[in-house]
Amino acid sequence: MTDFGSYIKHLRESRDLTLNQVAMYSEISAAQLSRIETGKRGIPKPSTIRKIADALKADYAQLMKVAGYIEDSNESFTVKEEKDIAKQVEEIKKNLESQEGLSFYGEPLSEEAMESLLESMEHMVKQAKRINRKYTPKKYKEED
DSSP states (O other): OOHHHHHHHHHHHHTTOOHHHHHHHHTOOHHHHHHHHHTSSOOOOHHHHHHHHHHHTOOHHHHHHHHTSSOSTTTOOOHHHHHHHHHHHHHHHHHHHHSTTOEETTEEOOHHHHHHHHHHHHHHHHHHHHHHHHHSOGGGSOOO
């Protein structure tokens, strides 16, 4: 049994679903699901994983990680990195709020627009950190 297959089987059983039920919800044959669970079939395509995730009401990204399509190491941040990100976002927020007449197409920014802008900025800071990890020499990386 593969790690992915056993993970799928564990999810299915924890939700009290049979192979036939998951097959019906995912539109994948019960035989194929059985082969995935037992490891007789390799890791399925992302589109098949999406169907399985939807049928099991499971997190698609998590299934993609277990399947090996997504590397987990770049996804999580250390406590220090989280603090740095929060500090950078707070600094951006202060800069945005301190500017008089911050507007979009001549209209003042609404509270929702400001929140959306800050969420986008946080996403950009996190993405920049992920990208920078790839180019940081190993001798400067902290061990977890």
